[in-house]
Amino acid sequence: MKFKLLIVVLILSIFLIQCNNKKNSQQAKKTIEYAIVIHGGAGNASRDNIPEDLEQQYKNELGKALEIGENILKNNGSSLDAVEKTINYLENCPLFNSGKGAVFTHDGHNELDASIMDGRDLNAGAVAGVRDIKNPISAAREVMINSEHVLLSGKGASAFAKKQGLEIVDSSYFYTEKRWKSLQKILKAEKHGTVGCVALDKKGNLAAGTSTGGMTNKRYGRIGDSPIIGAGTYANNNTCAVSATGHGEFFIRYTVAHDISALMEYKNMSLNDAAELVINKKLAHINGNGGIIAVDKNGNIATVFNTNLMFRAFAKSSGEKEIAVF
Numbered sequence: 001m002k003f004k005l006l007i008v009v010l011i012l013s014i015f016l017i018q019c020n021n022k023k024n025s026q027q028a029k030k031t032i033e034y035a036i037v038i039h040g041g042a043g044n045a046s047r048d049n050i051p052e053d054l055e056q057q058y059k060n061e062l063g064k065a066l067e068i069g070e071n072i073l074k075n076n077g078s079s080l081d082a083v084e085k086t087i088n089y090l091e092n093c094p095l096f097n098s099g100k101g102a103v104f105t106h107d108g109h110n111e112l113d114a115s116i117m118d119g120r121d122l123n124a125g126a127v128a129g130v131r132d133i134k135n136p137i138s139a140a141r142e143v144m145i146n147s148e149h150v151l152l153s154g155k156g157a158s159a160f161a162k163k164q165g166l167e168i169v170d171s172s173y174f175y176t177e178k179r180w181k182s183l184q185k186i187l188k189a190e191k192h193g194t195v196g197c198v199a200l201d202k203k204g205n206l207a208a209g210t211s212t213g214g215m216t217n218k219r220y221g222r223i224g225d226s227p228i229i230g231a232g233t234y235a236n237n238n239t240c241a242v243s244a245t246g247h248g249e250f251f252i253r254y255t256v257a258h259d260i261s262a263l264m265e266y267k268n269m270s271l272n273d274a275a276e277l278v279i280n281k282k283l284a285h286i287n288g289n290g291g292i293i294a295v296d297k298n299g300n301i302a303t304v305f306n307t308n309l310m311f312r313a314f315a316k317s318s319g320e321k322e323i324a325v326f
Contacts, residue, residue: 032299033317034073036199038066038086039303040096040311042245042291047326050309058095059323062313065089066323069199070315079199079207079241080118080141087114087137087209090195094176096311098195099135102174102213110174112213113227114140115151119206119235124150126227127157131174134167137211140227142166151227174213194226196243198235198295206297208233208241208257215248224248230258237297239264240271245310246290250283260294271296275304 040062069086073079091099102110114136115126125144128151133139139161143152152160162168194212201207210233212226225232225248232248234257235241242257251257256278263274275292283290284306291305293312303312303324313323 031318032200033202034070034200035295035299035301035314035316036066036069036073036082036086036197037293037295037301037303037314038062038069038090038197038312039195039243039245039291039293040090041194042289042305042307042310044289044308046308050325055325058311058325059313061090061093061095062311062323065093065197066313066315066321069197073199073201074317076202078203079201079205080116082199082201083116083197083207083209084137084141086197086199087195087211088135090197091135091137091211094178096195097213098211099213100174101176101178103216105214106217106219110171110213111218111221112136112174112211113223114209114211115227115229115233116140116144116209117207117229117233117235117241118144119208119237119241122236124229124233126151126229126233127161128153128223128227129221130154130157130161131171132158132168133161134169134173137209138166139164140209140211150229153223154221194232194243194245196233196245196293198241198243198293200241200295200297200299204237204297206235206237206241206295208235208243210243210245212245225251225256228252230255232257234258234261236261236265240294240296242292242294244290244292246283246305246307247288250286250288251290254278254282254288256283256292260292264296271300272302272304275302279304280306 069082072082094101117124125140142164196210210226231252232244239261291310294302315321
């Protein structure tokens with residue numbers, strides 16, 4: 001009888017220990033209530049090419065954008081709202097190759113691409129090759145929410161955005177002297193650049209968004225990875241949210257954003273290990289230049305790039321914060 005009682009006590013003790021460990025594990029995962037990461041493009045410029053005052057300008061603008069998104073998350077807002085509003089700010093800033101600061105095509109136009117994804121249900125929306133939508137990321141969200149489609153392009157995307165009440169502007173709005181001069185020089189190393197944001201909100205929902213003007217001197221309606229779900233943007237509540245920047249053709253071929261998520265899901269890799277494998281091994285092996293920002297379901301972040309620099313910033317509910325270029 002005593003032996004049976006001992007066995008019961010032992011089993012009960014093991015059960016209580018397991019429950020306590022599980023509870024502690026869950027609490028550990030919830031220590032990060034929210035997290036947000038942003039990028040403003042990657043490139044191979046050296047410190048000598050970017051004066052200290054210009055670097056500080058970039059950091060200041062990244063800081064302002066980060067604050068917008070963090071405030072939304074801090075006040076129980078959704079990750080989707082944080083992503084959209086943060087990217088809106090970057091789209092309106094002429095320093096970045098997105099929206100107001102978009103580069104010119106070979107024909108002297110600005111053609112913009114953007115996408116957004118909801119990690120809750122894998123819903124997504126994107127626009128490509130648009131010339132008159134002030135904030136393409138907002139148009140992408142409207143496609144996701146108010147249409148049965150994922151990707152709209154050109155005049156059709158503009159007509160849809162106008163119908164949804166988004167701000168349509170004359171193409172001259174996107175003109176900046178800096179970008180025009182870049183086209184005139186027909187740079188040997190064509191300029192790449194993008195802005196993006198990923199976020200985890202207090203409800204545990206992930207979201208990702210990316211917006212770009214593409215590459216200087218692009219032709220024939222070229223579209224890169226930014227509006228392609230799985231290449232430049234991906235979000236899944238079971239794994240992570242990713243936004244990419246770099247040479248889009250490589251990111252499309254290697255479905256970079258989804259690949260990182262898949263490595264986490266199927267090989268149980270950590271976010272950082274998965275990102276390092278894809279960016280610094282798979283892409284680097286084929287000279288695919290660029291980087292990613294990402295956040296996983298537990299608030300861990302990754303900012304991995306194989307170029308000299310990537311404009312980036314992040315903030316967490318724990319108080320951790322960083323703004324960096326090189």
